[in-house]
Structures are given as structure tokens and as C-alpha cells.
Amino acid sequence: MSNPGADSIAFFHSRYNIDSAAMSSLLSIALSRGGDFAELFFEHRTNSAIQWEDQCVKSASRNVAQGVGIRVVRGDAIGYAYTESLDMEAMRRAAGTASRIGASEERPAPVDATPHLSGGSFYSAGEPLTGEPAARKVALLERADRAARAFDPSIARLDASIGDELKYVMVARSDGKVVGDIQPLIRFNVSALSQQGESRQIARTGGGGRLGIEYFDRVTPEELGRDAARQAVLQQGASEAPAGTLPVVLAAGDSGVLLHEAVGHGLEADFNRKGTSNYSGRIGQPVASPLVTVIDDGTILDSRGSINVDDEGNPSTRNTLIENGMLRGYLHDEVSARHFGVAPSGSGRRQTFKDYIMPRMTNTFMLPGESTPADIIRSVNHGIYAVSYSGGQVNISNGDFVFSVTEAYLIENGRVTSPLRNVMLIGNGPDVLSKVTAVANDYQLSDGRWTCGKDGQSVPVGVGMPTILVSGITVGGTKVG
Amino acid sequence: MEGPTPLEIARNVVSLARRAGAEQCDAIVSMYTEANVTVRLGELEKLIEAGSMSLGLRVINGGRTAVCSTSDLSPAALERFAAEAVDLASISEPDEFAGLPEPELLSRATTAAGLSLYDEHMETLSTDERIRMAKACEGAALGFDARK
Secondary structure: OOOHHHHHHHHHHHHHOOOHHHHHHHHHHHOOOOOOEEEEEEEEEEEEEEEEEOOEEEEEEEEEEEEEEEEEEEOOEEEEEEEOOOOHHHHHHHHHHHHOOOOOOOOOOOOOOEEOOOOOOOOOOOOOHHHOOHHHHHHHHHHHHHHHHHHOOOEEEEEEEEEEEEEEEEEEEOOOEEEEEEEEEEEEEEEEEEEEOOEEEEEEEEEEEOOOOOHHHHOOHHHHHHHHHHHHHHHHOOEEOEOEEEEEEEOOOOOHHHHHHHHHHHHEHHHHHOOOOOOOOOOOOEOOOOOOOEEEEOOOOOOOOOOOEOOOOOEOOEEEEEEOOEEOOOEOOHHHHHHHOOOOOOOEEOOOOOOOOEEOOOEEEEOOOOEOHHHHHHOOOEEEEEEEEEEEEEEOOOOEEEEEEEEEEEEEOOEEEEEEEOEEEEEEHHHHHHOEEEEEOOOEEOOOOEEEEEOOEEEEEEEEEOOEEEEEEEEEOOEOO | OOOOOHHHHHHHHHHHHHHOOOOEEEEEEEEEEEEEEEEEOOEEEEEEEEEEEEEEEEEEEOOEEEEEEEOOOOHHHHHHHHHHHHHHHOOOOOOOOOOOOOHHHOOOOOOOOOOOOOOHHHHHOOHHHHHHHHHHHHHHHHOOOOOO
């Protein structure tokens, strides 16, 4: 698929008879009562999922959704309407409804919608997984199960799931630009339970991205199954985590989720436009240690968080948010870009055609530094080494966050020693970033399993990190003293 | 409302699924309208109005289950959809506990009336009245205390 944009535009034309003339007409109706700009967002989405439990397929599902969302923006105000029916009559009604955010008398505004067909894609997917026969997907689940159980006799239960999505989108804007995209997405999750006597420990792994079945040549079901089993067994012998403020080494890869929560949301421009983020008004100021450079980049090949175009039709880009500790910019949608007088950053997203646009992250990561992971660990006398996470949440008005760490170890006298369980990291985003005292050269992108939730809308995202040392984070554990 | 009612669509899909080989199946059709007004600092910020209809079909054959949904309700698409759901059921393992409820366990009530879940007055509210209410509510909160 070297030109998903053109293919998607052709899809909507042949299947629903939506051509440039139809789109121009709808946009004119949308702007007939005035407004700064308008857009039509067409979507056709197929989702499949297969759940594996007790060594068999527990359930299988397939969902098809289609529709158009029509948005009119006037200053900071939005008029929005959507419909599942892609016939002209229903779409005209929706465009009329959205136009009511406008203030002026009815006055049709002419729009000339023209497809923009630039080739190239950040997804190298061959055939989408959505088209594969179910039996091939089931075979992958079986392989994860076999490998996890073979790893250790204590593995008493293995749940797994495989999900895929194929989304055709087309955006027609009132500036005349029409773009499209075909977005594949796959996700494979494994959960292993280890039972030893009365003790039951569960661990989860997963991965995926904007790929087809070839993903499983790069990351096999056996690797994912074995890793879930390994972590579950590790928890069996784990000690309770100490409590208190300690130096924490965040391992490369998954630790990026901390960056996403602690800093990323605060840098979304809608919060800053409204003055509700703790980064509001701080462009050009130091917000982190000079070792810290944070990027949000939607152009990483095959990554879960990547997109060719955002849901407003702007191309995906690489955005430098924090550079050597200084705040450089926010993530913008069209509304905030106009408000701040900057170019859009390709960050305008919506979960489905039914939803309005908000600035969202794509792949968020920190750039590597000069240290090595070994040197960083050696430098810690008594601290924590955090490797895997199950997720967290943040208060964007002040940057306070909480994280659940699912694989962690004690560091004693510069060596990684016993595994720990029930480790929580509690802190404040800007505070943690100002306490980054070492950044290693081993950058890794976390495998694709993260979903970001904001204001009721979910988007798939990617995170990445090199190994870093934070001089002090509050660790919530149960072992005091 | 033009076209078939949700109940007629659901009945049709069940018979399509049976014809495609479903032993047990149930279909749910949901139709909703949405109206959403957001006011910020005394100004209208968001105005959303929409309608939506979608269908879910569950097929259980010999204890094997598949659940599918679609919002493409054209007749040709529904026939294909029912056949795909029956096909998908065949890859699950049989679950002896899967199945539709016994008829005597089904609810007799056909409406939500009496549950006090819905204020019908909402249906008669104009967009302008909704905007007025939102502004009045925000204004009362902002005016409550000099510290904003």
C-alpha cells in the first residue's frame, strides 16, 4: 500500500458515491452561517477480536462502523453533527446542523474540494490482519499458550487476545484540501497466572503496531507468552517494595509511559489555551533538567502511535516539545494553532467520526544521552530499577501522577538484586524531569500496546525512553523502615 | 420516522441469521439522538447534535459464540453480515454454559416507563433553551465567590 491516501479517497467514491462535488456542496452548507473553517471526516472501520481462555477460543467478534462527522469552528466555539448514513440527504442535514454555531445570516460560501494525493506511508503493512482467516489468528494464540505453559509448571492459566482494526478515513476541509488514509492496527495481549500453593501472581505483556501478520515474525507469540510467564513467576519470589523517596532507574522502552502521563498531557495545547495546565505560559522557560529532550513524533515507521495524516487532514510531523530542559512548544490542533499563531503540529485527533477534535500525542519519547545503563545502575547505592508498567494517571493542572510498576527490582550498592512487587511511583511531572541526573544511550520504543484516554476519547499511542536516573521519586510500597 | 422500525430490523436480522444456519441468536438495534451544549466563560463553546443507529447480533451454535455489530443497515449488507457472524461462531470452542435465557426468564416490560430514568421534557427543549440553561448554571457558579 504505497498510496493509502489515494486508495482511501477512491474507496469512498466508489462505495458511497462521494466525490469532490458532493464534498464541496456539504462544506458550503456547513459554512453557510459563517465560521473560520469547517471539515468533513469520513470513516469506515472494521474491528475484529478473538479472546483465548482455558486453552481455547472463548469468543470472537467483528464490528463494522461507518459515518461522517461534520465540524464548523468559529473562534473557540465548535458546531458538530454526525450521521452513520452516507447518503446526500442525511449528510446535508448534518451539515446544516453543524452550521448553527455560526452567527450570520444564511449565505452559501463556495468551497472547491480537491484531493491531495501525496504518496508514501509510515505503515509498511503488507496485507492487513483484518483480511486474514480467523484460523491463522487462532494459531498465533495457541503458540503463545504453549510457550507460556512450557516455560514453567506453575503457569496455571493463560489468557490471550488478538485484535485488529482497518480504518479508511477521508478528510475534506473548507480550504479545499481533501486527504485520505488507510490505517491498519494490530494488538496482541497475553496474561499469565502463576500459582504456587496459595500464591497467585499475574503478569501481562503485549505488542503490536501498524502492521499485518508479519509483526509476528519480528516479535513471536512464543516471546510474548514466555515473557508473561517469566514475569508472573518472578513475582512469586518478589519482596514487598520499600516505601519512601528513593533514586529510581527507569529502564528503556516502557518507562516512556511515565513521560506520556507526567509531561505529555500537560503539553497538549487545549489545556494551555485554557490556562489549565501547569505548563501554561511557560514556553521558553526551563521545565526540566538540561539532560532532557522530549519529542512527539507521528512519523515513526510501523509504530502504534504513528499516523500519515491527523484527523483534521494535517500531515504528521516530528515535534520538539522540550529541548535540553527548555519548553519549546505544545501539541496543537487547528483551533489551538490559530489561537497561538503557530503552524498545526499534526496532533488533531478524534476517536471516531462521532467525536470532536482534541490535540493528542502520537509517539512520545526522550532522546538518548551519553551515559550507559550499566554506569547508571552502578551509581545507585539504594534504589529501585523499574522495568515494566501497567499504566497510570495524571492531574494535568498540577502534574501529579501515580504509576503501577509491574516489574521492578531493588538496587543495592550498584547492583540489581531482588525482584519487588506492588511498586507504585508517585510524583509530579515537572519535579521528576528536573531531577533527571543521567540519561543513557540505549533508546528503545516500547512495543505497541498503549492506549491514551482523554475526555472520554481513546487513541492508540507509542512511548519510548532511554534508561534514565531520577534522583528521587516517592515509592509507594508496603515495607517501611 | 421513515423506513423500518428498530424492532422490524432486529426481527429481520434474526431471520437472516437463522437462514444462514444460526441455532440460537439474538439481535439488538439501538437508535439514539444526542444533543450536547458546552458553555465556557459565558460563551457557547460546543454545540453537538446527531442521530445514530446500530445493530448487534449474537450467534450461538452448539455452544460456540460470536458477537458482531454494524451500522451499515442496507439489506445487502445485513445479509452478508448475518452470514459472517454465523461463520465466526464456528471458530470458538463450545461453552456448555452459553445460550439464550429461558423464555420464562425474559422481562415482560417493553418500556422504561416507571423507572424514572428519563425526563421527557428534554425532547421539547430547543437549542436556544439549552444554551440559556448552561449559561445560567455557569454564571451562578462563577458569581458565587469573588475568587475565580
